[in-house]
Amino acid sequence: MAKGASLSGFPEWLPQERAVEQKIIDTLREVFELNGFLGIETRAIEQGSSLLKKGETSKEIYLLSRLQEVGHESDVPLENRLGLHFDLTVPLSRYVVENSGALTFPFKRWQIQKVWRGERPQEGRFREFVQADIDVVGNGELPEHYEEELPLVMVEALERLGEFGLPKATVHANNRKLSEGFYRSIGLTDIEGVLREVDKLDKIGEQEVAKLLVSECGANEQQAQACLDLAEITTADADELAAKFDSLCTKYSVDTTSEHYELAMQGLTTLSTIIRNAASIRPGAVVADLKIARGLDYYTGSVYETFLNGAENLGSICSGGRYDNLATSGKKKYPGVGLSIGLSRLLSYLLHSVGASATRQSPAAVMVAVWNEDARLESNRIAAALRARGISTDVSPNSAKIGKQIRYASHLGIPYVWFPANAEVGSTDQVKNIITGEQVEADRVSWIPDTVYAQQSIIIKDAE
Amino acid sequence: MAKGASLSGFPEWLPQERAVEQKIIDTLREVFELNGFLGIETRAIEQGSSLLKKGETSKEIYLLSRLQEVGHESDVPLENRLGLHFDLTVPLSRYVVENSGALTFPFKRWQIQKVWRGERPQEGRFREFVQADIDVVGNGELPEHYEEELPLVMVEALERLGEFGLPKATVHANNRKLSEGFYRSIGLTDIEGVLREVDKLDKIGEQEVAKLLVSECGANEQQAQACLDLAEITTADADELAAKFDSLCTKYSVDTTSEHYELAMQGLTTLSTIIRNAASIRPGAVVADLKIARGLDYYTGSVYETFLNGAENLGSICSGGRYDNLATSGKKKYPGVGLSIGLSRLLSYLLHSVGASATRQSPAAVMVAVWNEDARLESNRIAAALRARGISTDVSPNSAKIGKQIRYASHLGIPYVWFPANAEVGSTDQVKNIITGEQVEADRVSWIPDTVYAQQSIIIKDAE
Numbered sequence: 001m002a003k004g005a006s007l008s009g010f011p012e013w014l015p016q017e018r019a020v021e022q023k024i025i026d027t028l029r030e031v032f033e034l035n036g037f038l039g040i041e042t043r044a045i046e047q048g049s050s051l052l053k054k055g056e057t058s059k060e061i062y063l064l065s066r067l068q069e070v071g072h073e074s075d076v077p078l079e080n081r082l083g084l085h086f087d088l089t090v091p092l093s094r095y096v097v098e099n100s101g102a103l104t105f106p107f108k109r110w111q112i113q114k115v116w117r118g119e120r121p122q123e124g125r126f127r128e129f130v131q132a133d134i135d136v137v138g139n140g141e142l143p144e145h146y147e148e149e150l151p152l153v154m155v156e157a158l159e160r161l162g163e164f165g166l167p168k169a170t171v172h173a174n175n176r177k178l179s180e181g182f183y184r185s186i187g188l189t190d191i192e193g194v195l196r197e198v199d200k201l202d203k204i205g206e207q208e209v210a211k212l213l214v215s216e217c218g219a220n221e222q223q224a225q226a227c228l229d230l231a232e233i234t235t236a237d238a239d240e241l242a243a244k245f246d247s248l249c250t251k252y253s254v255d256t257t258s259e260h261y262e263l264a265m266q267g268l269t270t271l272s273t274i275i276r277n278a279a280s281i282r283p284g285a286v287v288a289d290l291k292i293a294r295g296l297d298y299y300t301g302s303v304y305e306t307f308l309n310g311a312e313n314l315g316s317i318c319s320g321g322r323y324d325n326l327a328t329s330g331k332k333k334y335p336g337v338g339l340s341i342g343l344s345r346l347l348s349y350l351l352h353s354v355g356a357s358a359t360r361q362s363p364a365a366v367m368v369a370v371w372n373e374d375a376r377l378e379s380n381r382i383a384a385a386l387r388a389r390g391i392s393t394d395v396s397p398n399s400a401k402i403g404k405q406i407r408y409a410s411h412l413g414i415p416y417v418w419f420p421a422n423a424e425v426g427s428t429d430q431v432k433n434i435i436t437g438e439q440v441e442a443d444r445v446s447w448i449p450d451t452v453y454a455q456q457s458i459i460i461k462d463a464e
Numbered sequence: 465m466a467k468g469a470s471l472s473g474f475p476e477w478l479p480q481e482r483a484v485e486q487k488i489i490d491t492l493r494e495v496f497e498l499n500g501f502l503g504i505e506t507r508a509i510e511q512g513s514s515l516l517k518k519g520e521t522s523k524e525i526y527l528l529s530r531l532q533e534v535g536h537e538s539d540v541p542l543e544n545r546l547g548l549h550f551d552l553t554v555p556l557s558r559y560v561v562e563n564s565g566a567l568t569f570p571f572k573r574w575q576i577q578k579v580w581r582g583e584r585p586q587e588g589r590f591r592e593f594v595q596a597d598i599d600v601v602g603n604g605e606l607p608e609h610y611e612e613e614l615p616l617v618m619v620e621a622l623e624r625l626g627e628f629g630l631p632k633a634t635v636h637a638n639n640r641k642l643s644e645g646f647y648r649s650i651g652l653t654d655i656e657g658v659l660r661e662v663d664k665l666d667k668i669g670e671q672e673v674a675k676l677l678v679s680e681c682g683a684n685e686q687q688a689q690a691c692l693d694l695a696e697i698t699t700a701d702a703d704e705l706a707a708k709f710d711s712l713c714t715k716y717s718v719d720t721t722s723e724h725y726e727l728a729m730q731g732l733t734t735l736s737t738i739i740r741n742a743a744s745i746r747p748g749a750v751v752a753d754l755k756i757a758r759g760l761d762y763y764t765g766s767v768y769e770t771f772l773n774g775a776e777n778l779g780s781i782c783s784g785g786r787y788d789n790l791a792t793s794g795k796k797k798y799p800g801v802g803l804s805i806g807l808s809r810l811l812s813y814l815l816h817s818v819g820a821s822a823t824r825q826s827p828a829a830v831m832v833a834v835w836n837e838d839a840r841l842e843s844n845r846i847a848a849a850l851r852a853r854g855i856s857t858d859v860s861p862n863s864a865k866i867g868k869q870i871r872y873a874s875h876l877g878i879p880y881v882w883f884p885a886n887a888e889v890g891s892t893d894q895v896k897n898i899i900t901g902e903q904v905e906a907d908r909v910s911w912i913p914d915t916v917y918a919q920q921s922i923i924i925k926d927a928e
Binding site: 006007010011012013014015018019021022033034035036037038039040041042043044045047060061062063064065066067068070071073074078082084095098099102103104106108109114116118128143145149277280281361362363364367373376377380384387390391392393394395397398408411412414 | 470471474475476477478479482483485486497498499500501502503504505506507508509511524525526527528529530531532534535537538542546548559562563566567568570572573578580582592607609613741744745825826827828831837840841844848851854855856857858859861862872875876878
């Protein structure tokens with residue numbers, strides 16, 4: 001990270017680190033567009049009334065005021081003030097409603113943008129960070145097959161990041177209907193509360209969660225235990241999932257004729273289809289994990305979290321779910337499903353734990369030397385001839401001794417130094433690979449760099 | 465523009481408009497990297513103390529407050545509050561000082577990011593918009609040749625945008641030393657004031673500027689006339705520039721032995737070199753225009769504005785200059801020179817005045833039809849095979865009647881519809897170009913789309 005990141009929680013990257021981020025963004029965009037997602041950007045700023053809708057982050061927003069308004073901020077009600085968006089899902093919902101007449105539904109979109117959260121920074125938490133999202137939003141209805149397909153698109157994208165050292169990712173899926181149906185079947189009613197407590201399992205453990213279920217959500221000890229038992233079910237096999245759920249229902253004497261059980265079965269069917277189809281396409285990529293709760297309460301169907309094999313302590317790097325009621329206009333609903341990669345956290349992990357790094361700071365493959373300032377124009381012409389053929393080229397900033405010019409190229413990691421023909425000593429155009437030391441005569445209209453040195457690319461330092 | 469851009473001054477684009485913006489950004493990045501510039505991003509948020517340094521926009525910043533702080537904002541002095549950056553030059557200066565130990569100087573960087581200005585929106589003014597900047601920053605010193613070269617990089621980049629309908633751009637250059645030296649030579653002392661009034665020439669005309677020079681800057685009528693005479697000099701010829709300036713100095717009896725005249729001659733020499741070298745590389749791309757003043761007072765040498773031929777009323781679309789004192793650390797200075805494209809305004813012009821548009825909404829070249837929901841997995845497999853060969857592919861959202869599936873593809877502008885082999889009717893895999901109507905047998909592992917339909921690209925609608 002840039003040394004002087006003087007504001008905690010607001011990461012900045014050095015050029016060679018930014019190069020890694022840029023390649024990640026390019027790769028994600030490529031995968032998203034290959035899958036037919038349309039790219040959009042929404043404005044960074046939303047009205048308070050949008051931002052303050054319910055959701056776990058509602059207290060973490062940044063509000064804005066113009067300099068002229070300082071001291072009078074409180075005159076304006078929060079709903080009418082402006083603030084920075086804290087995710088890309090709430091803005092998407094607004095964008096879809098506002099532009100429904102101009103969009104084609106189901107609307108498949110990708111979006112990679114910064115978001116802001118005004119929380120106290122903790123380890124690994126950023127207040128400004130990049131999210132990479134895909135969502136599909138329907139007009140009135142949304143086919144369930146998108147709940148199967150979207151996690152697989154994300155798995156495909158994350159697999160491509162393996163090139164930059166990212167370990168294998170596994171999506172853990174659950175379904176709100178399954179959870180809610182089960183909780184209600186055993187007599188619980190504070191569903192939001194139960195989900196909120198279950199979401200803490202990884203942090204505080206079973207015992208503490210059980211205590212909270214009793215003290216906060218009106219559960220008795222047996223009901224609390226049932227919630228923990230449900231959360232323990234995890235499998236990549238659809239038949240096993242059905243069998244385990246079945247045996248749990250028997251254990252807790254669930255009435256299989258009730259509407260609550262019916263709801264649970266709806267969720268179970270969706271979840272089974274997801275892991276069955278995923279297994280046929282990418283075995284092991286998606287598992288059912290019934291402890292996945294997700295904090296945000298706008299989810300109404302599938303929910304997802306994604307963990308890196310061997311780096312589970314990083315937490316979920318890609319989360320999301322289905323939300324049927326986030327975007328509405330009058331009686332019309334725009335149900336959606338989507339996942340979001342926390343890109344800045346992923347980048348930080350790749351840079352600092354994996355050792356991903358750009359092969360060089362500069363995109364340039366060549367630096368043209370300058371014999372003296374009168375000859376700069378000729379060096380510029382050589383650079384222009386190389387650039388016209390797509391070879392990224394820099395020109396020495398000065399006409400100092402050649403050793404000093406080469407040091408500039410070397411600091412930037414530029415592999416080739418071009419020496420223009422020098423009439424004084426009778427030399428022709430020459431190009432030197434300053435890594436291998438090889439120097440050859442070269443023609444500016446035909447020379448090409450060796451493939452390995454042509455482009456700035458990403459390597460894993462530790463694996464070198 | 466997206467229909468529901470419900471907040472004035474905060475533009476949002478429809479997917480087919482965003483595709484144009486994305487291609488512009490890709491093109492600029494390509495040109496900047498070909499020229500050896502390193503890409504960085506800085507955080508969107510700066511400390512008040514950075515943002516409130518002098519400059520014309522200092523009153524137009526957005527300050528932030530966390531939701532928890534509402535009502536207590538005034539407890540924190542402005543310098544300690546956070547705000548959104550209003551340009552990319554001030555953040556660059558901070559970034560360079562903070563990371564000077566890790567950067568290679570001269571530091572050549574490109575940066576394309578959103579910026580925010582909390583001003584009242586006027587026609588064509590945005591409060592959230594994208595800037596595309598290149599700058600070179602030196603450590604202690606910065607060779608003058610960058611003042612010649614950077615405007616030429618921008619001209620090259622803007623020429624490439626001709627592909628999207630952008631008219632030819634001309635950089636108008638001036639030099640602060642030339643202006644200041646001349647003003648002081650004729651006895652004026654309020655240089656900032658004079659520059660501020662001269663900057664209004666295009667808006668309010670000569671007569672009003674003359675009045676303001678007298679009433680606000682302590683000029684007499686002859687001095688005011690001299691300022692207007694200087695501002696009238698514009699030429700692409702270095703010799704003519706020298707001759708005209710010479711004759712002006714004679715007319716106003718300037719003492720050619722004074723230090724003020726010396727300063728003016730320094731500026732004149734730099735400006736002459738710029739237009740002479742530009743003429744040899746790109747004739748007509750850069751002209752000397754001595755009325756260019758630039759509002760920001762941190763410029764200390766060359767200043768630039770850029771106008772589109774035939775769309776001068778758009779104002780400058782790419783501006784900048786040399787600033788020697790913006791970034792400092794103790795006694796050390798980091799002089800820089802750079803230019804900034806107002807990308808959102810340019811995009812708005814291309815979309816609405818030129819008629820630039822994406823050939824289709826979706827990046828997908830193919831939509832695979834779905835015979836029935838049981839056959840969706842097979843349609844997904846076909847899509848995966850096409851994507852594996854780099855062909856962007858969507859799959860029909862539903863298994864409705866084929867006519868309805870084709871309409872979805874047609875709305876998105878997807879040119880090909882793929883019909884999977886259908887055992888029931890004994891058909892093989894077929895692909896239909898729904899624009900030409902041509903339908904052929906096709907193999908998912910070898911078929912390729914016609915070049916003209918392969919990629920989403922940009923066209924000029926009016927020219928169709």
